[in-house]
Amino acid sequence: MADLTIGIDIGGTKTAALIVDQQGQPRAESAWPTDATTPDHLLDGLNRGIDDLLQQAAAAPDDLLTIGLGIPGRVNQETGEVFQAVNLKLNHYPIAALLNGRFHCPVIVENDVRAAAVGAFAYLQQHEAVRHLAYVSLGTGIAAGVILDGRLYRGVHGMAGEIGHVMVDPEGVVCQCGQRGCLEAIAAGPAIARQATFLPPPVTTAAVYLAAQAGQLQAIALIQHVSDHLARAVQWLLMTYDVEKVVFGGGVTRAGAAFMEPLAQRLAWLREQSPLANEMLTEAKLDLLPADYNAGTRGAIHLAWQAQPTPTETGH
Amino acid sequence: MADLTIGIDIGGTKTAALIVDQQGQPRAESAWPTDATTPDHLLDGLNRGIDDLLQQAAAAPDDLLTIGLGIPGRVNQETGEVFQAVNLKLNHYPIAALLNGRFHCPVIVENDVRAAAVGAFAYLQQHEAVRHLAYVSLGTGIAAGVILDGRLYRGVHGMAGEIGHVMVDPEGVVCQCGQRGCLEAIAAGPAIARQATFLPPPVTTAAVYLAAQAGQLQAIALIQHVSDHLARAVQWLLMTYDVEKVVFGGGVTRAGAAFMEPLAQRLAWLREQSPLANEMLTEAKLDLLPADYNAGTRGAIHLAWQAQPTPTETGH
Numbered sequence: 106m107a108d109l110t111i112g113i114d115i116g117g118t119k120t121a122a123l124i125v126d127q128q129g130q131p132r133a134e135s136a137w138p139t140d141a142t143t144p145d146h147l148l149d150g151l152n153r154g155i156d157d158l159l160q161q162a163a164a165a166p167d168d169l170l171t172i173g174l175g176i177p178g179r180v181n182q183e184t185g186e187v188f189q190a191v192n193l194k195l196n197h198y199p200i201a202a203l204l205n206g207r208f209h210c211p212v213i214v215e216n217d218v219r220a221a222a223v224g225a226f227a228y229l230q231q232h233e234a235v236r237h238l239a240y241v242s243l244g245t246g247i248a249a250g251v252i253l254d255g256r257l258y259r260g261v262h263g264m265a266g267e268i269g270h271v272m273v274d275p276e277g278v279v280c281q282c283g284q285r286g287c288l289e290a291i292a293a294g295p296a297i298a299r300q301a302t303f304l305p306p307p308v309t310t311a312a313v314y315l316a317a318q319a320g321q322l323q324a325i326a327l328i329q330h331v332s333d334h335l336a337r338a339v340q341w342l343l344m345t346y347d348v349e350k351v352v353f354g355g356g357v358t359r360a361g362a363a364f365m366e367p368l369a370q371r372l373a374w375l376r377e378q379s380p381l382a383n384e385m386l387t388e389a390k391l392d393l394l395p396a397d398y399n400a401g402t403r404g405a406i407h408l409a410w411q412a413q414p415t416p417t418e419t420g421h
Numbered sequence: 422m423a424d425l426t427i428g429i430d431i432g433g434t435k436t437a438a439l440i441v442d443q444q445g446q447p448r449a450e451s452a453w454p455t456d457a458t459t460p461d462h463l464l465d466g467l468n469r470g471i472d473d474l475l476q477q478a479a480a481a482p483d484d485l486l487t488i489g490l491g492i493p494g495r496v497n498q499e500t501g502e503v504f505q506a507v508n509l510k511l512n513h514y515p516i517a518a519l520l521n522g523r524f525h526c527p528v529i530v531e532n533d534v535r536a537a538a539v540g541a542f543a544y545l546q547q548h549e550a551v552r553h554l555a556y557v558s559l560g561t562g563i564a565a566g567v568i569l570d571g572r573l574y575r576g577v578h579g580m581a582g583e584i585g586h587v588m589v590d591p592e593g594v595v596c597q598c599g600q601r602g603c604l605e606a607i608a609a610g611p612a613i614a615r616q617a618t619f620l621p622p623p624v625t626t627a628a629v630y631l632a633a634q635a636g637q638l639q640a641i642a643l644i645q646h647v648s649d650h651l652a653r654a655v656q657w658l659l660m661t662y663d664v665e666k667v668v669f670g671g672g673v674t675r676a677g678a679a680f681m682e683p684l685a686q687r688l689a690w691l692r693e694q695s696p697l698a699n700e701m702l703t704e705a706k707l708d709l710l711p712a713d714y715n716a717g718t719r720g721a722i723h724l725a726w727q728a729q730p731t732p733t734e735t736g737h
Contacts, residue, residue: 237577260663261553267660283695344583345661347576379599
């Protein structure tokens, strides 16, 4: 019986995968370095990863109900093609059809941050009946995925939540995208590390956050600057979407309390500014995913489940 | 037969009303100064305005199918109560029940900007099959109303689109709300007039825009500053919601081309910054409501229609 689902999260450096049963109970998980030398290398890695997961779960391709895949790029959900996945050197690549050709089950593809937003939503559902949230991924880049009334909101071109490339400082540095003063050029992982010229190289984002936490003055100034822009991005998200939660995840947030405390402080400062800010920017709206929860693979699994035909649609 | 609908838009200084048949054809329209001396004065004005409209349309209260009402404040749609309508001195005011008690038809109440967003959507529908838009009201204040997939999106607390009170300049002036550097404190009508100390008082927003259009250097600098912040707000709206259109309306936009051209220029400047900005911030996404189209009354009518029970619900 085809009752297993695989969720895959392709990252720039690492790919993670999880296989679960229909109740969502894990049967096996796996991770491997992403090899994007060529599209064929990437596909080979996925094929081998899936084979390996099936073997770990003592299952065969016939046992697969569906596969969900999160990928850093733009996605045409209907055709399962990937576009402008620059870091993976993929463009106009029919990844769903290629995996389907080998594993003979439906393959659902989604942008990685949007898939992770669905995973973040599934995580929060375990604790509270949240219906609207924005998931902000802070890593190599910055983007948000938005859940409105329990469903992923993608926008007209699948670009809803691309807040990393809003100009927040017209006098800021030029972003990789070409635009000056993008949020991503201030507050993404590489941007934080690049600005930390006062630390001995190689600088990690976590090291900067920890140095600030330990009282290093230049690190404190830098993290305050980053947190100020992140707090204002939270304000934009709450004032545009009026969601119940803004959930942070991604590599930068692994600094844990060292990441969260300066951001919470900056939000507290904004709250003091006005009764409206005090009402809208409550600390309870802010959340951090646990470091051991993989929102990407979990979200890919939920999206794959949601795309399954319902009993009515199949005529039962 | 109850087939007439009234749409009312209560403004801080003027109230406008329109009565239409089931095809949306106007039977009569009316406008009167808003008298908010006390809640009773406001209600008297509404009662007399509705009586007057009915008389003009040679109709009686029994001919009313429903009434839609846009009001500058927060609204509990289920109870039809208004909260924090500061300019109208109303709080916790059961306006729907009071009008219903006199005219005996369902009364639907919505925040004025959100009602106008529905009206802007109805206007665009006449020309193109837009499904997602943000309507930005620029007047005494700044706020947006958002239509996603053809429906008004309100957010969890009915605050979605309250972009006037996002901090866009931490060094800016203090806003009426108490927060420093709100978008509203830079780009709303009173803010523009206040900054135009180089013009002889009393200064109107239109006069500042026209002075800039005529080449007055200080006016050009001020309007460029305002347009820069508005263009970045457009970018935020497009990158968060990924809507098809950002439609401007409200008193400030009455300056027409003198308003639109500096904003379009600033968006063109943003487009030059990156391929992504070039793709997302196209001029075709920007729209201005015609000065003679009352989005507020039209939107209130559509909301009132949408709240009508469908034939199925009434058991036919």
